[in-house]
Amino acid sequence: MRPLRLALTKGRLEQNTLRLLENAGFDCTALREKGRRLVLPVGDTLEVVLTKAADAVTYVEHGVCDLGVVGKDTILESDGHFYEILDLGFGRCRFALAVPNGADFFSGYAEKTVATKYPNVTRRYFDGKGMDVRIVKIEGSVELAPLLGLSDGIVDLVETGETLRENGLCPIEDVAEISARLIVNTASLKLRKKEIEAFAKRLEEAGKIQEGKK
Numbered sequence: 283m284r285p286l287r288l289a290l291t292k293g294r295l296e297q298n299t300l301r302l303l304e305n306a307g308f309d310c311t312a313l314r315e316k317g318r319r320l321v322l323p324v325g326d327t328l329e330v331v332l333t334k335a336a337d338a339v340t341y342v343e344h345g346v347c348d349l350g351v352v353g354k355d356t357i358l359e360s361d362g363h364f365y366e367i368l369d370l371g372f373g374r375c376r377f378a379l380a381v382p383n384g385a386d387f388f389s390g391y392a393e394k395t396v397a398t399k400y401p402n403v404t405r406r407y408f409d410g411k412g413m414d415v416r417i418v419k420i421e422g423s424v425e426l427a428p429l430l431g432l433s434d435g436i437v438d439l440v441e442t443g444e445t446l447r448e449n450g451l452c453p454i455e456d457v458a459e460i461s462a463r464l465i466v467n468t469a470s471l472k473l474r475k476k477e478i479e480a481f482a483k484r485l486e487e488a489g490k491i492q493e494g495k496k
């Protein structure tokens with residue numbers, strides 16, 4: 283049988299996932315020495331594909347990858363035709379609504395404008411409050427939008443809060459807690475249930491060991 287294929291989000295989650303796989307006993311030599319290769323064998327039973335976060339979800343949804351490691355932020359923004367089976371515990375941060383220091387976002391009757399990389403998350407959040415806002419999608423540093431006068435606030439990821447502080451913004455409400463999750467293609471989970479459950483268990487156990495070491 284072909285190896286299980288795992289879509290791994292490049293960047294922030296990559297190193298933690300690699301460490302977790304190694305703690306779970308997988309040989310990650312090819313991943314550590316990847317050069318510019320995008321499909322990498324990890325032992326005989328696993329193959330890792332390095333992708334952007336949103337693409338990891340796409341590959342898992344379409345079944346060309348059985349599994350994916352993605353942030354809950356990406357999951358919340360997607361339509362979610364896959365299973366989320368494990369919280370990996372790293373990549374912890376939160377979605378927050380942030381505004382310029384001292385601004386009273388919720389006062390007045392004029393419609394507010396919110397900039398974000400996550401329009402679906404933002405739409406749902408304000409719908410939940412029964413509040414109409416105009417949402418502007420930004421691709422890069424969202425913090426710029428209120429600084430330039432384009433928006434009244436932002437919904438974005440906050441980890442240390444440093445980016446907000448250095449740009450005169452402050453978080454006023456938490457929107458959602460975020461961490462890395464293991465996702466699975468719906469058909470793969472049926473067809474290769476035992477292997478996938480064993481893989482998830484291995485990662486879960488290794489995660490506990492990692493935590494214990496701290």
Ligand code: PRP
Pocket residue numbers: 422423424438439440441442443444445446
């Ligand atoms: C994220 C987020 C904030 C920053 C928050 O961006 O969009 O800008 O991190 O981190 P902090 O609270 O520790 O300052 P990221 O660095 O992932 O880059 P991106 O803009 O490419 O998403």
